[in-house]
Amino acid sequence: MENLKKRSECPISSSLDIWGDKWSLLIVRDLMFAKQCTYGDFLKSDEKIATNILASRLLMLEENGVITKQDHPDSKAKVLYKLTQKGIDLLPLMIEINLWADKYFCLPTERREILEEVKKDKEAFIRAKAVELLEQMGN
Amino acid sequence: MENLKKRSECPISSSLDIWGDKWSLLIVRDLMFAKQCTYGDFLKSDEKIATNILASRLLMLEENGVITKQDHPDSKAKVLYKLTQKGIDLLPLMIEINLWADKYFCLPTERREILEEVKKDKEAFIRAKAVELLEQMGN
DNA sequence: CTTTGTGCTTGCAAAACGCAAGCGAATTTA
DNA sequence: TAAATTCGCTTGCGTTTTGCAAGCACAAAG
Structure with a gap:
């Protein structure tokens, strides 16, 4: 459907060509927090x-190898979306966005608490979280 | 003009409300690489x-405290755009985008070389670059 | 066998985008 | 000093994307 046309060879530009919009990283966020989501789960998010936007973004992210669809174990009507390795690798980026926002916005308390943990040892947090997500990948 | 309406309290969402589009981070990128740019400089970028889009994004970024306008020392006709502290603080995020892209895209050689340096000691690279940008802020 | 849940698709109005042209002020050139 | 050029935008306008509501096929539950 909507194949990727790169605006330039710049890595920033190429990355933005994939997830540089108001919604894609929110989908990735949901998958990082919840590990796996159905279509309906995404719709429940605060934003x-x-x-139709959700459908187009899920397709875009899947076509670009950031997420994958899987059969839901409980029902054929449901679909499970999960992060691929490429998606999991967005974790450091996601952390940095959080840290930036933490400096300049007023965050919900629960988020700030998680970020306190991140600040203690960023590397360790990312490593642990990545392992967590990787384990879910196979299932 | 276009004031920020947050879609939710989520830090990712709030961040995307500011620079979550195909262009804003490219402007930030140019300012990080070149330290300061005129309106015309931005237009020269590969993308x-x-x-009109440039004008609207510059305004958006300025209204949200990511960049500032300054008089150009050489001419009253020119305007200098620079990163604020808030903009400079996007550096870690920008580095992570580069690292992600480095893993999944084919980058120009010169960019890869810079990233090799980043990989050796990310923290040190960011610290050095931030100092560099800070020094330019005053001028 | 009907109703509900789930994952989308479709239609349509509104907004944003992309391109080209234009424009006022500053600066350079003749 | 008059004309041409540079610079930082703005304006018009056709095209694309978004956002909202409704609809729809399939699976599952009652």
């Missing part, structure tokens, strides 16, 4: 993404 | 941003 209230429209169903 | 060929349209003049």
Whole structure:
């Protein structure tokens, strides 16, 4: 469907070509926090993404190898979305966004608490979280 | 003009509300690499941003305290754009985007070389670069 | 066999984008 | 000093993307 046309060879630009919009990283965020989500789960998020936008972004992310679809163990009607390795590798980026936001916005308390842990040892946090997500990948 | 309406309290979402589009981070990138740019400099970048889009993004980034306008020392007709502290603080994020892209795209050789240096000691690289940008802030 | 849940698709109005042209002020050139 | 050029935008306008609501096929539950 919507194949990637790079605007330039710049890594920033190429990355933005994939997830440089208002919604894609929110999908990735949900998958990092919840590890796996159904279509309906994404719709429940606070930002209230429209169903057509969600569908187009899920397709885009899948086509670019950031997420994968899997059969839901409980029902054929449901679909499970998960991060690929490429998606999991967005974790450091996601952490940095959080840290930046922590410096300049007023965050919900629960988020700040998690970030306190991150600040103690960023590397360790990322490593642990990545392992956690990797374990879920196979299932 | 276009004031920020947050979609949720989530730090990722709030961040994307500011620079979550295809162009804003390219402007930040240019300022990080070149330290300061004129309006015309941004237009020269490979991605060929349209003049109206550039103007709207510069305004957005300025209103949100990521960049500032300054008089150009050489001419009253020119304007210098620079990163604020808030903008400089996007450096770790920018580095992580580069590292992610380095893993999954084919980058120009010169960029890869810089990234090799980053990989040796990320913290040190960021610290040095931040100092460099800070020094330019005053001028 | 009907109703509900789930993952989308479709239609349509509104907003954003992308391109080209234009424009006022500053600066350079003749 | 008048004309041409540079610079930082703005304006118009056609195209694309978004956002909202409704609909729809399939699976599952009652």
